[in-house]
Amino acid sequence: MRSNTHRALLLSSALLTLCSCKLLNKGGDGAGDAAAAGVSAEGGVTTTSAGKDSPVSTTFELVAAGKRSGSKIVWLRLIGDRVWLSGMGLDAYADGDGPLATSPDLTQGLKQKQGEEYDYTGNGSNLLFALRTNPEYAKSEDAPTIWVRDGKAAWSAGSKLPKFYGSANWLNNWGFTRWKDGALFVSGQISAGTNMALFAPKSPGTVFETVSPTGEIKETTFDIPGEVMAWNASSDGNTLSLVGYRAKNLKSVGISVFRGDGSGPFTETPIIDDPGTQDPRSLFAIVVREHGTGAIAYISRQPGTINGLDKLATTVYVIADKAKEPKKIVFAPAGKGAVASAAYVGNAIYATVKHNEKYELSRSADGAEPTPVKLPSLAHTTAGFHVAKEGEAGLTCEATDLFARKNDLWVQAHCAGQGMKVPAVFRLGHAQEPIVLP
Numbered sequence: 001m002r003s004n005t006h007r008a009l010l011l012s013s014a015l016l017t018l019c020s021c022k023l024l025n026k027g028g029d030g031a032g033d034a035a036a037a038g039v040s041a042e043g044g045v046t047t048t049s050a051g052k053d054s055p056v057s058t059t060f061e062l063v064a065a066g067k068r069s070g071s072k073i074v075w076l077r078l079i080g081d082r083v084w085l086s087g088m089g090l091d092a093y094a095d096g097d098g099p100l101a102t103s104p105d106l107t108q109g110l111k112q113k114q115g116e117e118y119d120y121t122g123n124g125s126n127l128l129f130a131l132r133t134n135p136e137y138a139k140s141e142d143a144p145t146i147w148v149r150d151g152k153a154a155w156s157a158g159s160k161l162p163k164f165y166g167s168a169n170w171l172n173n174w175g176f177t178r179w180k181d182g183a184l185f186v187s188g189q190i191s192a193g194t195n196m197a198l199f200a201p202k203s204p205g206t207v208f209e210t211v212s213p214t215g216e217i218k219e220t221t222f223d224i225p226g227e228v229m230a231w232n233a234s235s236d237g238n239t240l241s242l243v244g245y246r247a248k249n250l251k252s253v254g255i256s257v258f259r260g261d262g263s264g265p266f267t268e269t270p271i272i273d274d275p276g277t278q279d280p281r282s283l284f285a286i287v288v289r290e291h292g293t294g295a296i297a298y299i300s301r302q303p304g305t306i307n308g309l310d311k312l313a314t315t316v317y318v319i320a321d322k323a324k325e326p327k328k329i330v331f332a333p334a335g336k337g338a339v340a341s342a343a344y345v346g347n348a349i350y351a352t353v354k355h356n357e358k359y360e361l362s363r364s365a366d367g368a369e370p371t372p373v374k375l376p377s378l379a380h381t382t383a384g385f386h387v388a389k390e391g392e393a394g395l396t397c398e399a400t401d402l403f404a405r406k407n408d409l410w411v412q413a414h415c416a417g418q419g420m421k422v423p424a425v426f427r428l429g430h431a432q433e434p435i436v437l438p
Contacts, residue, residue, distance in 0.1 A: 059428070060375055060411065063100045064092070064435040065385040066422035071437045073423040076412045078403040080122025080178045080237075083410055085425060087437040097408070099432040100425075109155045110147060121178045123237065126151025127213055129183040131176045132158065144174075144185070148215040156215045161185055173284070175233030179240065180262075183211040188229040188244055205229040206244065223265040224258050231283070234290040241290040241319075242266075243297055245283075257288055257297050257319050257326070271297055271317040271326050275309060282309055291344040292406075295319045297326075298339045298351070313338035316351050318367065327367045332360070343402040345409060352399040359398035361411075375399060375426055378415045384436055385415075385422060397424055 064085055066072075074086040083094040084106070094100040110118065110130060119131040130147040145158040175186040187207045205227045208220050222240070230244030242258040254273045260266035275283060286309075288297045297317040299309055314332040316339060329349055331339060337355025344350075350373070352361045362370035377394030378385040388394030395415040403410040409428040414421060423437060 059431075060426040061429070061431040062376065062378070062385075062387050062424060062434045063427045063430070063432055064423075064425040064437055065378060065415075066424070066437045067384055069420040069422055071422055073412065073425070073437060076401065076403065076410065076425060077120065078405065078410075079120050079128065081405060082122055083403065083405070084120075085435070089438055090435075092435050097430065099430070100427075100435055102435065104153075106149065108153075109149075119176050121176055121183050123178050123181060123183065123213070127182075129176075129178075129211060130155070131185065146183075146185070146211050146215060146217060148211070148213070150213070159215050159217055161209055161217060162219070173229075173231045175230070175242070177233050177235045177240075178237050179210060179235050180237065182213050184233065184235065184240070185209045185211065185217075186230055186233040186242065188231045205246075206242070222260060222262060224260075224268075228256075228258065230258070232287045234288050234295070236290050236292040239290055239292060240266075241288045241295040243271075243286055243288040255283070255286060257295060257317070259290070259295060259319065259321075267322050267324070269319045269323055269326055271319075272309075272312065285309065289342065289344060291404075294321055294323075294344065296342055296344045296349060298342050300339065300341070310335070314353060315339075316342045316349055316364075318344070318349060329364045329367060329370065331362050331364075331370050340400060341402045343404045343409060345404045345407055350402055350409065352402060354400075359400055361399040375411065375413055377417075378422065378424060380418070380420065385424070386434070393418070395420060395422065397426075 072088050074088065075084070077084045081095060083100065085092045085100060086105070090102060091105045092100045092102045106128060107118070110132075112118070112132075113134075116132055116134050119133070120128060122128045128149040130149070132145045132147065144161045146161065147158050148156040150156075173188045177184055177186075185208070189203065189205050206224070206229055208222060210218050210220050212218075224242070225246060227246045228242075228244050229246075230242040232243045234241050239259060239261050243255065244258070245255050254270050255275055257269045257271055258266040259269070272286070285299050286297060287300050288295055297319065298315065299313045311334045314330055314334060314337060316329045316331060317326040318329060319326050331351040332353045332355065337353045339351050340354040340359060342349060342351040348363055348365045350361065350363050351370070352359050361373045361375065363373050364370040375397040377388040377396055379388035379392045379394040385395075395417040397413045397415040399411045399413050401412040408430070411426040413424045413426060415424050
């Protein structure tokens with residue numbers, strides 16, 4: 001999942017304005033990363049080593065760009081193994097190493113009421129799960145509902161989640177991700193009204209509900225301490241990562257990432273000893289991204305909105321398999337912005353830091369000092385936009401979001417200059433004819 005605090009609540013007004021036919025979407029299954037080091041003459045990226053996790057090639061390729069200044073990306077999302085690009089009246093998908101190709105909108109057939117939001121996850125290329133929620137719900141009919149699309153271009157009837165934690169002041173205290181052959185809903189006993197305390201100390205701190213490929217919902221358990229309250233989850237399908245904390249006697253004992261494959265106890269990796277706050281609106285900004293061989297965690301919100309956590313906003317925590325301690329990679333000095341998105345592939349961590357409305361993309365390999373990474377610039381002709389050649393004037397592109405599947409890094413960017421601003425999508429090492437966004 002993309003940051004649970006960075007999902008449709010941040011997109012809702014924009015999406016309703018941009019396209020009435022689009023259903024609000026909170027995110028997908030995570031942000032991404034790849035391996036790269038220096039900057040080439042044309043703005044591509046070259047690698048210094050080629051391990052088994054190295055991407056196909058070493059250049060950021062343009063795979064989609066706006067037709068004109070003012071073109072829009074509604075969303076770019078990672079849904080299971082599928083990358084989903086949605087524009088104004090255009091949808092495109094990429095499966096595996098295949099190219100991004102236009103296709104009908106997968107949300108067709110889902111209905112939405114005022115205030116409702118949708119989150120998506122997937123399993124393979126055909127199986128898609130939709131979670132419909134209403135953050136202001138007060139009645140049982142507004143409870144979270146799961147829909148399933150099985151590749152036949154039809155959505156199942158919705159099934160309500162029988163058990164979850166929530167209230168009228170419900171915040172983003174839950175996660176929705178792929179799991180084994182289906183999906184998993186994770187809900188923590190967390191509420192602003194209880195100052196992060198347990199609703200019922202004798203009940204589990206976190207509830208887990210699996211969703212089968214046919215939409216059957218069943219409560220399940222994992223081998224984690226009962227007092228752990230998780231508010232964000234991410235999975236590659238086989239390994240699950242949770243971020244949360246233990247709650248005892250109304251007090252927290254630090255933020256941890258919990259990782260496991262469901263066959264035994266989860267490994268706890270403490271990342272923040274004292275967050276300096278128990279305000280859920282701040283703590284929910286801490287998100288986790290599972291890669292398969294490890295995970296990353298970071299704070300996905302701008303300084304000034306994360307009481308007590310500002311000093312940590314430029315740090316990415318890297319959790320190796322079975323690690324008891326994380327590696328901490330600082331992508332910018334404290335007070336100089338915050339990580340907008342981070343990604344993990346192979347031996348490298350990418351992060352884009354937002355500071356004073358500017359984004360800077362950097363890469364750290366094997367925990368080393370991060371180095372800046374430059375995206376290609378775009379040149380404009382009457383036919384549209386293309387990657388600027390050496391010596392050709394172009395628009396400067398900044399990475400605003402990152403997504404990865406295994407060795408496959410996708411970058412959402414905005415490109416500005418010469419009085420123009422257009423959206424673009426770059427992909428590391430996979431060239432194709434760019435899709436034109438209306």
